[in-house]
Amino acid sequence: xxxxxxxxxxxxxxxxxxxxxxxxxxxxxxxxxxxxxxxxxxxxxxxxxxxxxxxxxxxxxxxxxxxxxxxxxxxxxxxxxxxxxxxxxxxxxxxxxxxxxxxxxxxxxxxxxxxxxxxxxxxxxxxxxxxxxxxxxxxxxxxxxxxxxxxxxxxxxxxxxxxxxxxxxxxxxxxxxxxxxxxxxxxxxxxxxxxxxxxxxxxxxxxxxxxxxxxxxxxxxxxxxxxxxxxxxxxxxxxxxxx
Amino acid sequence: xxxxxxxxxxxxxxxxxxxxxxxxxxxxxxxxxxxxxxxxxxxxxxxxxxxxxxxxxxxxxxxxxxxxxxxxxxxxxxxxxxxxxxxxxxxxxxxxxxxxxxxxxxxxxxxxxxxxxxxxxxxxxxxxxxxxxxxxxxxxxxxxxxxxxxxxxxxxxxxxxxxxxxxxxxxxxxxxxxxxxxxxxxxxxxxxxxxxxxxxxxxxxxxxxxxxxxxxxxxxxxxxxxxxxxxxxxxxxxxxxxx
Numbered sequence: 001x002x003x004x005x006x007x008x009x010x011x012x013x014x015x016x017x018x019x020x021x022x023x024x025x026x027x028x029x030x031x032x033x034x035x036x037x038x039x040x041x042x043x044x045x046x047x048x049x050x051x052x053x054x055x056x057x058x059x060x061x062x063x064x065x066x067x068x069x070x071x072x073x074x075x076x077x078x079x080x081x082x083x084x085x086x087x088x089x090x091x092x093x094x095x096x097x098x099x100x101x102x103x104x105x106x107x108x109x110x111x112x113x114x115x116x117x118x119x120x121x122x123x124x125x126x127x128x129x130x131x132x133x134x135x136x137x138x139x140x141x142x143x144x145x146x147x148x149x150x151x152x153x154x155x156x157x158x159x160x161x162x163x164x165x166x167x168x169x170x171x172x173x174x175x176x177x178x179x180x181x182x183x184x185x186x187x188x189x190x191x192x193x194x195x196x197x198x199x200x201x202x203x204x205x206x207x208x209x210x211x212x213x214x215x216x217x218x219x220x221x222x223x224x225x226x227x228x229x230x231x232x233x234x235x236x237x238x239x240x241x242x243x
Numbered sequence: 244x245x246x247x248x249x250x251x252x253x254x255x256x257x258x259x260x261x262x263x264x265x266x267x268x269x270x271x272x273x274x275x276x277x278x279x280x281x282x283x284x285x286x287x288x289x290x291x292x293x294x295x296x297x298x299x300x301x302x303x304x305x306x307x308x309x310x311x312x313x314x315x316x317x318x319x320x321x322x323x324x325x326x327x328x329x330x331x332x333x334x335x336x337x338x339x340x341x342x343x344x345x346x347x348x349x350x351x352x353x354x355x356x357x358x359x360x361x362x363x364x365x366x367x368x369x370x371x372x373x374x375x376x377x378x379x380x381x382x383x384x385x386x387x388x389x390x391x392x393x394x395x396x397x398x399x400x401x402x403x404x405x406x407x408x409x410x411x412x413x414x415x416x417x418x419x420x421x422x423x424x425x426x427x428x429x430x431x432x433x434x435x436x437x438x439x440x441x442x443x444x445x446x447x448x449x450x451x452x453x454x455x456x457x458x459x460x461x462x463x464x465x466x467x468x469x470x471x472x473x474x475x476x477x478x479x480x481x482x483x484x485x486x
Contacts, residue, residue: 008357015263018253018353022262082353084360086481090368093478100474106361110261110351114251114325118349122326122333126381127389129372129398137482138369142397146370149396153389155372231343235336238329239380 002069002102006089008082008109011195012040016115021107025076032065033078040196041078058088062095069102082111086132086160113158116191116219119201121233123189123221128156133163133170147174151181156227156236159220163213171220175210178222182206187223189234190214203234245312245345249332251325251352254438255283259358264350268319275308276321283439284321301331305338312345325354329375329403356401359434359462362444364476366432366464371399376406376413390417394424399470399479402463406456414463418453421465425449430466432477433457446477 005024010016025031025041030049038050051068053061061077069075079087089106096104117124129150133143150157157178162171178186184207191201192215204212206222214220227236248267253259268274268284273292281293294311296304304320312318322330332349339347360367372393378386393400400421405414421429427450434444435458447455449465457463470479 010261013263015266016261016351018259018261019265020256020258023258082357082360084357084365084367086368087365089361090365090478090481093364093473093476094480097473106365108259108353108357108361110325110353111357114327114354114357115351117325117327118332118351121336122330122349124327125329125333127372127374129370129393129396131370137484139483142483146396146398149392149398150372152395153372153392154385155389155392230336230340233336235333237337238333240382240385241380 002072004065004069004075004077004092004102004104005107006077006079006083006092006104007107008084008087008111009037009041009078009080010110011081011112011115013195014044016110016195018107018109021109024107027074028076029073030068031076031078032061032068037078037080040080058091059095062088062091065092066095066099066102070099082109084108085111085130112160112194112219115194116221119191119194119199120189120203120221121230121235123156123223123227123234123236124158125236125238126156126224128158130158130160132160133167133174134161135167144177147177151178154224156224157222159222161216162218162220164216171214172210175206179206179210182222182225187227187229187234189221190218192218194219203229203232245315247308247312247318247320247335247345247347248350249320249322249326249335249347250350251327251330251354252280252284252321252323253353254324254355254358256438257287259353259438261350261352264352267350270317271319272316273311274319274321275304275311280321280323283323301334302338305331305334308335309338309342309345313342325352327351328354328373355403355437355462358437359464362434362437362442363432363446363464364473364478366399366466366470366477366479367401368479368481369399369467371401373401373403375403376410376417377404378410387420390420394421397467399467400465402465404459405461405463407459414457415453418449422449422453425465425468430470430472430477432464433461435461437462446472446475
């Protein structure tokens with residue numbers, strides 16, 4: 001039976017991968033992924049065949065995975081973080097409709113919300129939502145609607161893709177929406193290059209986050225009404241009746 | 244410097260732990276955790292000292308960790324899944340205010356939302372929220388408000404703690420709220436005992452989920468308006484403009 005593993009490699013550093021993910025990469029014949037992710041793992045698996053397609057050529061990358069599997073190879077399709085959170089696990093299943101002879105298995109990994117939270121302290125201890133500010137495949141109105149819902153629900157918010165060359169003011173727009181529901185003193189945090197060289201983190205109030213420039217390697221955390229700063233860390237309590 | 248690692252061990256199976264988590268457990272002197280989590284790891288680290296407190300004695304467990312660290316031991320406090328998602332990372336920071344000489348480091352792990360999603364297919368590919376139905380520390384009105392917000396925002400919902408002996412009808416109540424915003428055909432999924440013996444998964448429509456008995460080892464996924472079934476798997480597309 002042909003097999004494709006869709007593998008979340010975690011934030012970047014080899015040791016932040018699961019044992020299972022490393023075992024799959026050891027036993028597979030070919031590793032396919034976006035070049036940035038290939039660069040993160042290739043020194044640890046020097047004997048493997050590596051294949052890639054450019055960014056945004058995700059459908060082609062999935063087709064490539066099934067074509068390689070059809071040659072009898074065991075394929076690992078890698079994603080940073082987790083393959084099932086804004087990753088390739090969904091598209092592989094969609095493209096897989098045309099390849100019923102191939103089995104797909106998703107190997108979960110540590111997504112940036114979780115690895116970034118560990119750097120900041122414990123911002124995601126209670127209910128939270130993940131929102132991507134990329135409007136490539138989602139209308140901005142839908143994203144705005146979600147930000148409003150997150151504000152109304154007093155969810156902690158973790159924001160992926162907070163910025164890009166074309167969307168440099170999106171985080172400010174998101175903060176302005178959340179400021180309609182949250183105090184400007186709401187505890188926030190940003191983490192850059194999680195688990196990679198040059199990792200940095202900062203805890204700051206929402207009013208300062210609004211004025212902060214971030215890039216595509218930044219993950220943003222916006223606290224709920226209970227989130228506090230303890231010894232420089234961003235910490236959300238376990239609920240509203242604290243013991 | 245005294246040191247406590249707060250370690251997410253993932254869903255249960257040893258290989259679903261990160262390499263970093265396994266290395267920390269290898270090098271620490273004492274492993275502290277709820278007995279169910281201790282049982283998951285102790286065969287892999289037979290030479291370690293293990294300490295525990297009963298369920299709900301979490302503050303005492305944190306104090307125990309700091310007291311052990313004060314004896315000069317390197318301490319690992321373990322949690323299932325990720326330590327920062329409904330885990331002990333927050334409480335350790337809160338209790339740590341009284342122990343300024345001890346450094347706390349959080350080692351992230353694979354939380355049930357991510358590991359359960361991998362079993363079901365790819366339900367969390369786009370924006371989602373995590374909601375716990377436990378009203379031990381959170382008023383039910385707050386939980387209801389969050390479910391309404393999740394419905395209004397068309398978020399995929401992942402539900403933790405969907406049931407217990409005292410809360411056997413909470414999932415039904417949650418489904419009734421979400422049915423005010425979602426079609427009764429909305430694609431849902433449940434996973435039991437993720438990454439442990441007896442793992443089972445099922446994809447079903449929201450109207451059936453409402454009638455389904457779950458237990459405290461179940462993680463529940465409720466799709467958004469775009470979530471579909473592909474070859475028996477629960478798959479959410481990457482957005483609303485699919486390519």
